[in-house]
Amino acid sequence: MTKQFVTDLAVFGGPPAFTEVLHVGRPNIGDRDRLLARIDEMLDRRWLTNHGPFVAELEAKLAAFLGVKHVIAMCNGTVALEIAARALGLNGEVIVPAFTFVATAHALQWQEITPVFCDVDPQTHLLDPARVEAMITPRTSGIVGVHLWGQPCNVDALAEIAQRRGLRLLYDAAHAFACSRDQRMIGNFGDAEVFSFHATKFFNTFEGGAVATNDDDLAQRIRLMQNFGFTGLDTVVYIGVNGKMSEVSAAMGLTGLEGLDTFVAANRRNYDCYAAALAGVPGLRMLRYDRQEHQNYQYIVLEVDEAAGISRDVLVRVLHAENVRARRYFYPGVHRMEPYRSYFPHAGLLLPVTERLAGQVLVLPTGTAVSPDDIAQIAQLIAFAVANGPAISRELNRLEKSAA
Ligand SMILES: *Cc1c(COP(=O)(O)O)cnc(C)c1O
Numbered sequence: 001m002t003k004q005f006v007t008d009l010a011v012f013g014g015p016p017a018f019t020e021v022l023h024v025g026r027p028n029i030g031d032r033d034r035l036l037a038r039i040d041e042m043l044d045r046r047w048l049t050n051h052g053p054f055v056a057e058l059e060a061k062l063a064a065f066l067g068v069k070h071v072i073a074m075c076n077g078t079v080a081l082e083i084a085a086r087a088l089g090l091n092g093e094v095i096v097p098a099f100t101f102v103a104t105a106h107a108l109q110w111q112e113i114t115p116v117f118c119d120v121d122p123q124t125h126l127l128d129p130a131r132v133e134a135m136i137t138p139r140t141s142g143i144v145g146v147h148l149w150g151q152p153c154n155v156d157a158l159a160e161i162a163q164r165r166g167l168r169l170l171y172d173a174a175h176a177f178a179c180s181r182d183q184r185m186i187g188n189f190g191d192a193e194v195f196s197f198h199a200t201k202f203f204n205t206f207e208g209g210a211v212a213t214n215d216d217d218l219a220q221r222i223r224l225m226q227n228f229g230f231t232g233l234d235t236v237v238y239i240g241v242n243g244k245m246s247e248v249s250a251a252m253g254l255t256g257l258e259g260l261d262t263f264v265a266a267n268r269r270n271y272d273c274y275a276a277a278l279a280g281v282p283g284l285r286m287l288r289y290d291r292q293e294h295q296n297y298q299y300i301v302l303e304v305d306e307a308a309g310i311s312r313d314v315l316v317r318v319l320h321a322e323n324v325r326a327r328r329y330f331y332p333g334v335h336r337m338e339p340y341r342s343y344f345p346h347a348g349l350l351l352p353v354t355e356r357l358a359g360q361v362l363v364l365p366t367g368t369a370v371s372p373d374d375i376a377q378i379a380q381l382i383a384f385a386v387a388n389g390p391a392i393s394r395e396l397n398r399l400e401k402s403a404a
Contacts, residue, residue: 003384006391008312010321012399017377018323025200026369028266030252038251047247048313054250056092059210061257066211070219072226073253077174077196078208081107083243084192084211085144087221088168092139097127098335098347100146100356104172105334116140117335117344119351123188125149125287125301125361128353129157142168145190149287149299150180150202154268155189162190170194173212177203178260180294187212187305192222197249202263202298203256205249206315213266263368267297270366270375274300276377281386285310300364301329312360318385318392324378327363333358356395 003009003017010016029035042054074080084180085108094108098117105115118135121128127145143162145153147291153171160167168191174196176186187193192215193231197208213219221238224231229238256263271289278284285302301355304312312328319326333354334340335347348355385392 006388006395007114009392010320010323010386011318011392011397016321016323017381018374020324020363022370022374022378023325024363024365026365026367027048027199027204028202028256028259028263028368030257030262031203031228032254034258035251035255038254042247042251049246051244052247052250054247054254055245058245058250058253058257061254062210062212062239064183065257068185068187069214069216070212071187072211072219072222073205073250074209075212075245075249076207077172077194077198077245078103078107078240080194080196080209080211081144081170081172082110083222083225083241084170084194085113085142085234086111087218088142088170089224090142090168090170092141093137094142094144095127095132095135095308096144097139097148097354098333098340098351099125099329099330099357100148100172101174102337103174103332104144104146105340109339114139115144115334115340117340117347117351117354119353120148120357122353122356124151126151126153128160129154129161129388132158133161136161136165136167138352139170140165140167140205142170144170144172146172147176147179147186147397148173149289149301150176150179150296151289152176152186152293158256159190171239174198174201174209174297175298176296177201178264178294178296185294189212191215192218197253201257202267202296203260204255205245205253205256208245208249208253210245226273230352234373264296266368266370267366268295269372270370271297271300273290273372273375274364274366275378277376278302278382281308281379281383282311283386284382296368302362302364303360304362305360308389309387309394310386312362314389314393314396315382315385316362319378319381324365325338326364328358329361329363331358331361337397
């Protein structure tokens, strides 16, 4: 239903545009029969975890898909980051962006490695190599780049800095499965790269993740650490944890791999729909992907600036009332979350771009559960809200005053 007046908006009591809630990161699910057949096979075999045949098959298929020597499947992306950081010998300080999911920093701080927050590029939202260089101190042991929204970091510049300054280079590639840089798949850069296969990610294994690397020794250390340091039935040679992926997760992964082209096609179609429908709306900038590269198009990212005449937060409120669960990413910024905001209360002074983005970025629903018709309606709502921004904000203020 088209909104004619501001008071038709659900935030003011009108009927919501959608009866069912539209989410960001609703899981992509592959062929159900294939999945159930695999689960049957697994139950018949009574091999549920500990590097079973599905995990071995998934690791081999992922390595072939990414064109990388080693893929180690993990129980989730966060533990994969922790193990990779430890296997790389990271300590002291590590340079990371603050415009990321909190797990990037937590994986370091959990092992008492200090994340040093670095600002990002205003166009791409990716770690700014020039600023990385400025954050290096004698305590710095490495850099963790984040391939945000599936876009590759400036891998050449970061590799050059790491090489010249003797630092390790790890990538948080949680967003970047099935993405490339100069046609080379993400998974091949830095010392190692870490994927998340969480349910909300482009490709999921319910919970899960993986480390990809071309370094034989590093892969060996990561395998030991992921399985308590066992080298034989009764031999432990290393301190380790439990980072193993279970067979049911690998079954989901194998099924998802067969559906990958369908997932990308749906996401790409949705991205094109959003781009066309939002093109003329003032004050909105939609993040554009490089069409020459492999991309998963998993994130529809908008920046809402002053020219929109409506703040990002009011727009989110309007959309939520219509049952469109747009999300503020990465709000309020990792440096403003605990424990970092207590440790580094002034970090924001060095992060002007991150601060602005945390106040302006909005992520919209997409994936196989969202249709072009849904997107046409969402775009219409956004355009309507932007066209009536001042009136909406006035009305919200008036309601709040009268409620107080
Ligand atoms: C999802 C995510 C993680 C954590 O992965 P999990 O599998 O949920 O543990 C880490 N970093 C980024 C950037 C993420 O988006």
